[in-house]
Amino acid sequence: MISRIIFRLDNAYPTADDRAAIENYIATAETRRAALEEVRQAATVVPEKVVAGLRLRYPQFARLRSTGFDKIQRDMGMLTNMAGNAMFLSEHETLDHEFTIWFQTILKGAHVSPQFMRDGFQLWHEHLRANMSPTAWGLLRPHAEHLADVLSNLPIPARDETGERRATPAVAN
Secondary structure, eight states, X not given: OHHHHHHHOOSSSOOHHHHHHHHHHHHTHHHHHHHHHXXXXXXXXXXXXXXXXXXXXXXXXXXXXXXXXXXXXHHHHHXXXXXXXXXHHTOSHHHIIIXXXXXXXXXXXXXXXXXXXXXXXXXXXXXXXHHSOHHHHHXXXXXXXXXXXXXXXXXOOSSOOSOOXXXXXXXXX
C-alpha cells in the first residue's frame, strides 16, 4: 500500500488522502504484524487439512498424479504465506505482478479442473478461518479470496487429470 502511494506521487508531498491512507496503515501495523504471526502458524497446519479434504473428494487424483497431493500441500503453504505478506502490506497488486498470474499459467498447464481448484480453496478458507483469530482472518480474508478467485479462474481442461469428484464429504479435521 505504501509503495503504491509512493510510486504514484506526483508532488514532493502526499495529498491529504494519501497521508490519511499512510497514517491508517501505520495505525494498523501492529495488528497486521500479530496477524502475520498467526498466518505463519496456520501455514504449517492448514495445508495438511486441505489435502486431507481433497483426498476424500478426489480419491483418484493420487493415481493420476503420484506426487500431486505433496505438491498441493507445498503450494498451499506457500500461498498461505504469500496471502499473509499481501495482508501485511495491505495490497495484493504486487503479489499479482510478481506471482499470481504466473502461477495461474502453471495451473492451466497442470490440467486441473476449476471445480478441483474451487474445492481446494473452499477448504483452505474454512481451515484458515478455523485456525486463526477473527481479527487475523478478517485481515487475511480479502487477500485469500483474491488469490482463490484468480487461481481458480481456469478453463475446463481438455483431459481430466483430477479424477471423479465424490459428493462433498464432511470436512476433514
